Amino acid sequence: MARIGVFVCHCGENISATVECDKVAQAAAGFPGVVHSIDYKYMCSDPGQNMIREAIREKNLTGVVVASCSPRMHEPTFRQACSEAGLNPFLCEMANLREHCSWVHEKGEATTKKAIDLVRMMVEKVKRNQPLYPIRVPVTKTALVVGGGIAGIQAALDIANGGNKVIMVEREPSIGGHMSQLSETFPTLDCSQCILTPRMVEVAQHPNITLYTYAELIGLDGFIGNFKAKIRKKAKSVDEKICTGCALCTTKCPQKKIPSEFNEGLGKRTAIYVPFPQAVPNKPVIDKDHCTYYKTGKCKICEKVCPAQAIRFDQPDEIVEVAVGAVVIATGFTIHQTGFFPEYGYGRYPDVLTGLQFERLASASGPTLGEIRRPSDGKIPETIVFISCAGSRDPAKGIEYCSKICCMYIAKHAMLYQHKVHHGKSYVFYMDIRAGGKMYEEFVRRAITEDQVNYVRGRVSKIYERDGKLIVKGVDTLMGAEAVEIEADMVVLATAGIANPGAEELAQTLHVSYDGHHFFSEAHPKLRPVETNTAGIFLAGACQALKDIPESVAQASGAAGKVNILFSKSELTREPLIAVVNRSAPPEYSTCVGCFLCQPACPYQAIEKEEIKDRSGKVIKTVARVNPGLCQGCGTCVAFCRSKSIDIQGYTHEQVLAEVMAVLEND
């Protein structure tokens, strides 16, 4: 006979403001099988949990319903409390009175009635719950880090220094990411390459790190502790083991006018190339799309000049499969190009640049060796305009969010410009200056007061070119909304940071969720910022949301810490909420008829065939079996099963039907 306890939580006023909690508890006391029903202000607090523990012991409860918030919030809390009192944790259920009732309805009788119904459903369900026991699975102590920018580098080094293995996959020919493109970094004006390149080298040389550059993750199966990753190593057309990195090939390649990705199109590269001199690995790859040989079948100059004979035109792409226990996604971000902005000329003015292009101009390793020169005519700009929030915080452009890094890098750009062009005039058009961070506000002040950067609060409506000048038409909202027109030689747009192309596809490959802008979603915006909703997959850096270097590094270390915690145990326990094909006594053995419709339906390849044999070894029947290690409990097979032979543990047909009937019968 069921002995159910009901615990109704007020959640402060979150629930009690619209739901009469005492009435819910009173009503629940009258449900068949309920032997204990109370309400309390904070059920999740220690006294609240004690009430549950004591009731289980004193009243010998066989099931518990906590009517409070979403199970996403506190199911583990209450199940733990039950477990401490000796009740199997899977005999504890939650009725979501907060998100599903009090937050979405106004105060009134109907709201309280709905709350009572929600409790009634869970009481009927929990009566049918069975004790379940966690599944134990081994852990592969190797982490996969996707992306080799500063976030990926930091995560990989931290995991590797923790004594675990790391496989890093980077899409480009070199690791380093956007940080390797930057000139100086705010707020200290540290040289970006000087602080980054030693870390890049460390990654390449670390005994615990395997580095795959020019490679992409194309598949991920399995689950926490036991993933199988499929990586495509794109053919570099160069035998890395033999190549000495002398770069002679890159000087002889006849294709010399390919816009350099590293220099954001401001410089040129060859078809066989190393993206930048400090690249890691410092060995060239052949860009097949631009190589004369791959296009016409003739050339092979690189092969002729290579002293090590390392060129391999027939090298195929290679697919590698690796077993990993955890994944850190650190795929970073990109920015809108100037072509995104109709009002700023659709990208047709060569001297209207993105912030990243300006970084390359200001960088000692850039196409102008650090001199600020106009791409159009090579002249040093006398007047320069920086425009913040180009696209960001602009719903009309489809980007409501703040790109976060621009206010600071614009101040840095203007400062660098003033340091390099002493007589130059610089203007910054801004909406607000968001300089929240250690020494950030001071840095912006320095740009304004010490380096004489003219900050103009207002938007720029239009830029056009006239007689070699860029006419910038804007407004100064602090000077009586006066129209401002500046004849500039160069304009830098702080264009919105956006998710990388392919982010959506990657999220689907990894089975992690992402937001409307294709940034990957963290499991909880406050309390679980480095985890995804998929166990064992973590986030680092700007692929989750725009962030600057210190924040990316902090998150990467956080993710690495999570991975190392995961790898600190040899075994994991998983919730047993998985599909099970029923078994019964002979002669049926199971209601499963062996049609195996479930097999193609399963996204995780978790359905196996099991032969039931008699004592002589003769096969009596072939039925489906679910591999508990692979099953993710999605329930697709349950929907497909024609004989209703599969149930999700904890969510059986019987339980769900009981919930539905609890509402219908009462109406």
Place this chain on the structure above:
Amino acid sequence: MNIGFYPGCSMQGSSPEYNESVQAICSALGISLIEVSDWNCCGATAAHNLNRELSLALPARILAHAAADGLEEVLVPCAACYNRLKMVQHEIGADRKLQDSISEILDEPYQGNARILSILDFLERDVEPLLAEKIMKPLKQKIACYYGCLLVRPQNILDAKRHEDPQSMDHIMQLLGAEAIDWAFKTECCGAGLSVSKTGVVAELSGRILDDAAHRGAKAIIVACPMCHSNLDMRRKAIEQHRNKDFDLPVMYITQAIGLALGIDPVKLGLKRHFVPVNLEL
């Protein structure tokens, strides 16, 4: 297919030359236009500042008549009429309640599904493919295509391509043999609505447009809007006084330019009606 035709007041009042040139090139190219029966004022530019219901009902009635005439498409050469009709179609189309109240005012069910064609939509789709064979006198001139605001904004509702730097007129002018300059004032405001009430503003705004076109070496400005035309042409004296500078820069409708290239008599294209004489060497 029958293409309907809504002239609006300007084609009959302030800009008969626009109408004449539309009719002339259509007959030269064998395109027939069917005028919407018993049409009325579209309400621009006064109605939507004064009375919302009226500003919606006037264009709705035009659309209803087009539908009653069995017209699936209506060409609206005047940019202001075009803009009002498109806006109203958008506004009413998205709002069932509004449809009911407008139907009540019209005393018939609102039916506004006719495809509304701007002059540029029409030229691009129906005229451009016919041009290549028919050009008699290529317009070997540098010209500035001026689109104004009404043909491109609001860009989402009008579905305008490259609304800050539209290309359709430029493309047609290139087909006619002209060189369309890249300039910055294609869609800047000419001062349209203030043409009568605040001529000083018009002189300043239209002056900037003329100045940039002249500065870049254009020999003529090509327009597709009667408001733009009257501000740049009729208000020329005021502009020149305001800027203390003379501009020898005629303003032609795109349909007039096409007509010239097709070899149609300038008088039939209404070219003699302009304040600034059109003396292009062709």
